[in-house]
Amino acid sequence: MTLDEMARTTSAWLRGDGPLSDVVISSRVRLARNLADFPFLTTASETDRTEIYRQLVDGITATSAGSDAMVVDIDAADPIEREILVERHLISRQLAAGEGRRGVTISRSETCALMINEEDHLRMQVLGGGLRLDELWRTVNDIDDDLASRHSFSYDSQYGFLTACPTNVGTGIRVSVMVHLPALRITKEIERVERAARDMRLAVRGIHGEGTEALGDLYQISNQVTLGVAEEEIIEAFGNRIIPKIVEYERTARKSLSQQGDSQLDDRIYRAYGVLTNARCITSEETQALLSPLRMGIHMGRFDQIDIATVNEVFLHAQPAHLQALHGRALDDDERDIVRADYLRERLAR
């Protein structure tokens, strides 16, 4: 599959299924590792980077999980291709914007994306729709075992797996769950959730990671502590306690919005649909913001003109790089807003 073909499909993690998918969009588990025989990337020479890249690509494609993987050389990819991968959450902005030899291997189902030469030599990520952390942890742990039998990873008896930044040292694990919290935002209870999350040393961010705002009421909740806590303990806390609690708060807030006034809530949903299906010129940000009430409306059984799979498809394809790939050529900002409005009318109007 080429990146252009990929751009025309919907990511597996965006199918809209999976446990608690009325609130949880997707889950991700990431492990950071570094090859023991090389310096970290801050001091690695270009020869080192090339050798790390070669060794890891060889190692990954030799594993059972990586045998059918697509290898993307990010250094050689064009800007739209890189951005497509960022929009699909397969690579980070940091990898897209980096320099030198770097890349990613992507499994056919797009559920495993292993980044090479990002901040660490290797960042293994596994993604899935809904809340399914146990399964993702098992998958990434198997990949790690498989790779550890081929490569020697930097490890210290006190600090565990060594990473370029000491904030990732230990397990090198980052568990991240993307949740849709429109009702908590409307009822202004979101700040309490954010405060509680911070008290538990969790990070709450927008969907594109650190420093991004919660576009379309989508929040990413992730652990920050990686030392002194076992991987299973973090997976268990997220999967059985933290995220189900947030889901419960959001569901309660949705119920209380319904009780406060049906017409106000429906007005919010149908106005959003009205703009999305009538606009002649619309930005990516406005599209994401308007898709939020539609998503909530569908899950609350108040809106049935389109289904959740379509919302997810539009959510992905209305982003700048996907839009340009679908349109078949590069577009400037103004052209994009017009093409996006045309696409939305065609895709969403009934």
Next chain:
Amino acid sequence: MPEKRERHLCEGCAEREGVIVKQSHHTTSQILNEFIKHKSKASPGDDRTCPRCGITFREFRMKGQLGCPNDYEAFRPMLKPLIERAHAGATHHVGKVSATADEGVQRQTDLLKLKRRLQVAIDQEQYESAANLRDEIAALESAESS
């Protein structure tokens, strides 16, 4: 012994009753930023150089990233407080052990993991599982000393 009672309080009531102790929490990036903000000031150990990659501790403080795995050894005393703050006071890895680690390291990490689970079991008043964990720890410790 006073009777144990479970009460559910909202945040406001809990605060009024003095149950919630306001804590100041920092995110990991805040800790690092704070650390970097002070980079202009000299810090002890600044001139220490890693014999393997050649970076100084000062260079690490400027960039926020280390130069090579050996820096954890070369800068150990200076990194210790930073790592503890970033990881809620943790000082040792508890979790998956590298395939290349020797048996002793494996056992040490297992022991730390069990001790942590014991603490959680005690905190959650799961005394039966706490007793089992205590036995497991004792068995592992006696295997270690033998």
